[in-house]
Amino acid sequence: MSRDQHAPETGDRGVESSDAQLVARAGHGDAEAGNLLALRYRQAAYLLALQLTRHPDDALDIAQEALLRFFRTLARFDRRRPVRPWLMQIVRNLVRDRGRRRKVRREDAPAVDVIGEPADLELDPEARTVQHELQERLWRLVGELPPPCGEILVLRDYQGLTYQEIAADLGIPLGTVMSRLHKARALLRAAWHHAPEERP
Amino acid sequence: MNDSRQKAGDPHRCGRGFRQDLLSGYLDGELTQGDAQKVRLHLEDCAECRRLYDELRDLQGLARSTVFRMPTDDQWREMPVGGASRIARGLGWLFLMVWAVLVTGFAGWQLLVSPQNLFLKVLLFAGVAGLALVFLSALLDRLRHRRTDRYDGVQK
Numbered sequence: 001m002s003r004d005q006h007a008p009e010t011g012d013r014g015v016e017s018s019d020a021q022l023v024a025r026a027g028h029g030d031a032e033a034g035n036l037l038a039l040r041y042r043q044a045a046y047l048l049a050l051q052l053t054r055h056p057d058d059a060l061d062i063a064q065e066a067l068l069r070f071f072r073t074l075a076r077f078d079r080r081r082p083v084r085p086w087l088m089q090i091v092r093n094l095v096r097d098r099g100r101r102r103k104v105r106r107e108d109a110p111a112v113d114v115i116g117e118p119a120d121l122e123l124d125p126e127a128r129t130v131q132h133e134l135q136e137r138l139w140r141l142v143g144e145l146p147p148p149c150g151e152i153l154v155l156r157d158y159q160g161l162t163y164q165e166i167a168a169d170l171g172i173p174l175g176t177v178m179s180r181l182h183k184a185r186a187l188l189r190a191a192w193h194h195a196p197e198e199r200p
Numbered sequence: 201m202n203d204s205r206q207k208a209g210d211p212h213r214c215g216r217g218f219r220q221d222l223l224s225g226y227l228d229g230e231l232t233q234g235d236a237q238k239v240r241l242h243l244e245d246c247a248e249c250r251r252l253y254d255e256l257r258d259l260q261g262l263a264r265s266t267v268f269r270m271p272t273d274d275q276w277r278e279m280p281v282g283g284a285s286r287i288a289r290g291l292g293w294l295f296l297m298v299w300a301v302l303v304t305g306f307a308g309w310q311l312l313v314s315p316q317n318l319f320l321k322v323l324l325f326a327g328v329a330g331l332a333l334v335f336l337s338a339l340l341d342r343l344r345h346r347r348t349d350r351y352d353g354v355q356k
Contacts, residue, residue, distance in 0.1 A: 043270060050268055060271050116267040135266045138259065156228065157263045163230045178230065182212060182221035185256050192259065 019083045027074045038067050041083060045091050051154045052095045054143045056114055062098065066090040088159070089169060092151070099147060115139060141191045149184035156181055214248045223253045227260065304328065 017025075017036065025033030045066050050059035069090050070077075077086060118131045142150050152170070155161045161169065163177045172180070212220045225231040226239040243250050308328070311321055 042276060046271060047268060056269065056271070060275060064276075114268055116269045118265065118267065131262075131265070134262055138262050139266065142263070153263075157260050158266070163225075163228070178225045179212075179221045181228075182224040185224055185259070186212065186220075188259060189252075189255055192255075 020079045023074065023077060023079050023083065026071065027077075027079075034071055037083065038071075041087050042067060044084065045087055048088055048091050048154070048159060049095060050114055051139075051142075051158055052092070052151060053098070054114055054139060058098065059114075062091060062094045066094055069094075085165070085169065092169070096147075138188075138192070141188055144191065145184060145187055148180065149187055152177070152180050153184045153188065214246055214252075216242075216246055216248075218242050218246065218249060220249060220252060223249060223256065227253065227256055304332070 017033070019037070019040075022033045022037045022040075026037055042063055046059050046063040049062040049066070050056060053059050053062065066087060070083075070087050113136070115132060115135050118128045118135070123131065142153055145153070152166060155166050155169065156163075163174055166172075166177050166181075167174045170177075214220055222231065222235060222239050226236055231239065243253060308325075311324055314321075
């Protein structure tokens, strides 16, 4: 596992097709267009699944399943809509389904190292190690939050969704987004202080 | 109940009764200009909220700076088994089990009504019952394993 999470995977060989064009072509059975779409969005799907499950095998399985479901529902997909939110919604639904089916497993699941080395090359080796440990601890604590709190934190603080997008995705009022997000952050902060090791 | 009592019982208000969820909105740049101005002014005066805001900002920064390990191309090629294949396999197992139950039942019935001596019947029954119990035990273990196996569903 060595690929940069932020590196786009277009596979377009220099010619950027829009999502709408690719969706239209894939909808007509163009396998290459389907491959390009999958290449473009598979890392984002994996990343969201990983942040929500914290398990690389689960995340890969969910991302693959989400892509398959996306292509199966392509006929119903409104081409004027952006692909990413639709795909991310499928990922979240799959994560929730899996969480419900495997509650026992989630409780028993050991912490798996899913965090790479810090990207900040200006940090010295010791500082990078400390930051890596802090990030591992932070994401472990995020994983221990109640699912609605963990999910909304991931959507906002890592996926970068706006409150409007979160409200639409989760089907909750806009005002609830801010209060739930604050509750999640307050819980995370309390957990962070509960067993203090290092402060960020 | 008066307003101050309500404020005192709310864990998301500071000692001065300020709504702390506004700090989250401020951190995310999601407040109206008026609310953002209120938060700015409050942060200048309230050490409690300033400390909370700084900590939330630091945690957010730590989360955002995280780099996750990503799968290699080889791992992406390991696509899950298709739905049709899963359904076919499930149906296959179902038919096989129905067949096994019917054949075993018929054989048992034939044994009961046959004129063989009792010792031979008991011997055959014990053998078949033993095999059935071993199979049942393996099946139960497998089912329990499926519920708790961390790697169940991961395509190899």
